[in-house]
Structures are given as structure tokens and as C-alpha cells.
């Protein structure tokens with residue numbers, strides 16, 4: 001119905017109607033896409049893109065250019081965008097896609113980073129208590 005759109009008299013009378021149909025088609029495509037990438041064929045295609053780095057690489061230094069996977073932050077259309085693809089509705093990927101991929105193919109799960117960031121100042125490791133206190137962004141109380 002959406003693809004067979006031909007300008008008929010009803011649509012010419014109301015041009016907003018075709019915009020609504022287009023928006024509905026976009027949403028429908030996104031939902032079909034999110035369902036498709038959970039199938040075996042979809043996972044295989046997404047895995048290929050993941051390995052080619054089509055979804056980008058993690059910018060964190062200790063992740064050492066780990067390829068990324070897209071994920072929606074909400075399952076509801078129009079509610080949350082995919083963090084990397086700000087123009088793409090998160091529902092196009094669904095909230096569970098990365099988990100499904102790594103459940104089906106555990107061999108592709110990223111390894112834990114060998115190195116971890118240790119905050120230091122003048123060569124001294126910063127005490128955990130001070131790190132926690134700075135997270136609250138409140139002035140430090142004097143330590144007795």
C-alpha cells in the first residue's frame with residue numbers, strides 16, 4: 001500500500017496525508033529492520049558490518065579501537081535515538097541487538113581490556129575515597 005502510492009485525487013486534495021504515510025512507512029521500516037537483525041541472516045549481515053567497523057570504534061583509549069554495535073536506548077518509536085546515529089531512531093536496532101549477537105556468537109565478544117585507567121597525580125595513585133567524593137561534586141569535608 002505504501003509502495004504503491006500513486007497520486008490520486010484524494011491525496012492531491014490533502015498533501016499532509018502523504019507526509020503521514022511517509023512517516024508511518026519510516027516507522028514501519030525501522031520496526032521491521034529491528035526484527036530482521038535478530039534473525040540468523042540479519043545477525044550474520046550485522047556481524048560482517050561489525051567486523052568491518054561500519055558502526056565505528058570505541059573512542060576510549062583502553063578499549064584499543066574495539067568495534068562498536070548499534071543499540072536503541074528505548075523500544076518505543078521516536079523516544080530515544082541510537083547514541084552514535086543521532087538521526088536514526090533507536091527502535092531501528094532495538095534495545096537487545098548487541099546482547100543477541102554476542103549470545104549467538106560468544107566467540108566475537110570483546111575481550112576485557114588488559115590495561116585499566118588509574119588516576120594519578122604527581123606520580124601518586126589517587127585514593128578511592130577522593131575519587132568517590134569528586135563524583136558528587138560537593139566540597140570536600142575536612143578529614144580528621
Ligand SMILES: [Zn+2]
Pocket residue numbers: 058059060063066
Ligand atoms: Zn569502549
